[in-house]
Amino acid sequence: MLPSTQRKQRIDELAETGPGPDAGVSLAASAWRRLRRNPVFLVGASIIGAFVLLALSSPLLAQHDPALRLLEDQVSRAQNEIPPPQPGFPLGGDQYGRPFLSRLLLGSQQTLLVAVMATVIGLGGGLTLGILAGAFGGWVDTLVMRVVDVMLSVPSLLLAVSIGALFAQQTQFTVILAVAIVQVPIFGRLLRGSMLAQRASDHVLAARALGVKERSVVFRHMLPNALGPVVVQSTLSLAVAIIDAAALSFLGLGSGDTSVPEWGQMLGSAQNFFDSHPQLAFWPAGCIILVALGFTLVGESLRDALDPKNRR
């Protein structure tokens, strides 16, 4: 764009400034107003809506028990054969002759559980650390942040795998825990940063000057204003949890109990069949990518909507 047209535009913009539509509206309300019209948010939210709906209705949709090896007689290890699509089994069977479509449908439940539980646990740990560090400052802050620094210095997948290795038997719960702990330092650091920014702000100083109790300053004045970035990060963390759980399965640290299907585990265990039967990987991978994309789109549009710079 030429500088002159840019200048003209700026003058026009200045002329139009008056009290905008957001005057006197809270940040959350104005963020929601912007979000509602954002196509990126709408696409992401529709994907997540469909995913949650699928997870809730999958027991009705799935026609077979995902743990039963109904087509086992069509599996041949020696000839590397798995059951092809056939009447009653639109996607055929998996490497053990279990009904693939039913597993894929029901897999949405465990996948949703992994994403939500890992994020909730990670958020809980991170909030505790962040509030401790941000509210007290001083040596508490230094101590907490050194621990967080160390956790961040180990590559995330390596950290998850190290935690997974602590358990003699891998279950869905150990996978969730491993994926969640990786999120703790990220949430902790994020919240501490925005809490510290709040600490120095005028409204907190004003609350202190009025003699508001310290606990109330932290929880009623600092925390609510510092939560914006945390909300964004939790949305993104839902996507990361699903992908990390898949990576753990790929490395052989997924849940040992494969009778309850989960997309990451299905994808991870399909690795040996990738050359001969790529559909075993394509279906769960496609589902994971779509859902992860949904959470990422919502997270990114939330970030834009909560950014005060976009308030006009």
Add this chain to the structure above:
Amino acid sequence: MLRYTVRRLGQLVIVVAVLSILLFAWLRSLPGGPVSALLGNRATPESRAALIQQLGLDQPLYVQYWKFLQRAVSGNFGVSTGVQPGTPALEVFLQRMPATLELSALALLLAVAAGIPLGYFAARRRGSWLDNVSITWSLVGVAVPVFFLAFLLKYVFALELGALPVSGRHEAGINATEVTGFYILDGLLTREWDAAWDAFLHLILPAIALSTIPFSVIFRITRAAVLDVTEEDYVRTAHSKGLTERVIRARHILRNALLPVVTIIGLQTGALLSGAVLTEQVFNLPGLGQALSLGFQRQDFAVLQVVIIASAMVYVLVNLIVDLAYAAIDPRLRTR
């Protein structure tokens, strides 16, 4: 500047100290305890007793920790039990490090070479098709599991099209002299051009797979930074002074916008190693990532502890260097 450097070095020492305590605790809490963990399933009663004696497991915890530190400082991390049985863990690490460094360097180079220009042009032509396509690509890039993308690339370009090698670092019959362990560099040093070219071909697909996440991050940070800087008062002043577009672009926009990008590149070290674990496994590259996944499958904790310590130290060191470089570029940061 000197004071800042000293303070950051002090922080580095603290991080490494805390890490060593955590690692010590981790080794002690592994299923079966440290003796089973370090000896693997080849443990005999005699070797168990010998190791208990050697590790001083019959002594108080702080003595054990002190001995652990002494061994670590002298580079004695025990002997590999599963990855390369019988080889000292440190040697396994040193043998495998060049492959991973080579792969990560190429991936980072790809991510930077694509991410910064695309981020810049996307921001300058906000809302254009280029902007929309690259934003979509960067969003999809983080949603695809790295190992699935690696499989996909391998399937299409290596197995179906046969355009690039399927796995490994070198073709089987190739005549290559090993000097540094970095195969591309070795080929160039010994003037074995075909060996260098072959090593490079083997790295293309893994490097592309590994670069997707760093690319997404670098692209988005660059785009956001350029958008921010373009709105700054000093850019408007530069326009009003009548400076040419070229000068404003190079001196006012790019120079300021690249500051946060430098920090983000440093932070990608961790993501690169995480991704390398998965990519190396798919392409059967004998690097640290493969040592890690093999180490976990075969419970080789001697190798694992070296790789964990080393990767954390690399991460902290790289970020220290980035911060120091940053402080050298931007004097405002030194006082903090």
